[in-house]
Amino acid sequence: SQTIHQWPATLVQPVGSPLSLECTVEGTSNPNLYWYRQAAGRGLQLLFYSVGIGQISSEVPQNLSASRPQDRQFILSSKKLLLSDSGFYLCAWSVRRTYPLTDTQYFGPGTRLTVL
């Protein structure tokens, strides 16, 4: 069966510090991978998605970046955190199919980030 891991589970960081959140998927190959952010009082927002190693698409301009160094590893980073980066960060994966072209997304347990 497939599982998705995220770490750390919680993180408290000062403004201006760097960030690295990691997501790994087990039990599948060539998944699509996604990073979402859920901020207080706001809905889930897609930040990045990836259809393969080294292939990253950004959805919103921000001081965050993403990388996919391995097939089942997705990393969210920042060089300098802002207060507005606080939120609940969720990683997700989906099977890449030819038909139907879209499939269910499966979410990880999330990382709660507080920037002080």
Place this chain on the structure above:
Amino acid sequence: KQEVTQIPAALSVPEGENLVLNCSFTDSAIYNLQWFRQDPGKGLTSLLLIQSSQREQTSGRLNASLDKSSGRSTLYIAASQPGDSATYLCAVNTIQGAQKLVFGQGTRLTINP
């Protein structure tokens, strides 16, 4: 730009009642629609996925319907239980391949024993 709206924002009902959660979207050119459940402080759990060619999907006490032309979906929960208490999120897929989901704000459901 696709926008997804969920009404009501919060709902509280006694145990055993049947209930309906609503989701509407502005652009009917979707590929599928998903319903998720989120418990406090947790990730999302996929409940049902309806492809654009389908009218409804069922899983246990849950039934989701889709009317793509009118931009609406409903999630029907039969014989509600306290364990159903959670936030329910609706999301639509706006592009093929990488499945970029657009989420609603969710409905926070409380089932009272």
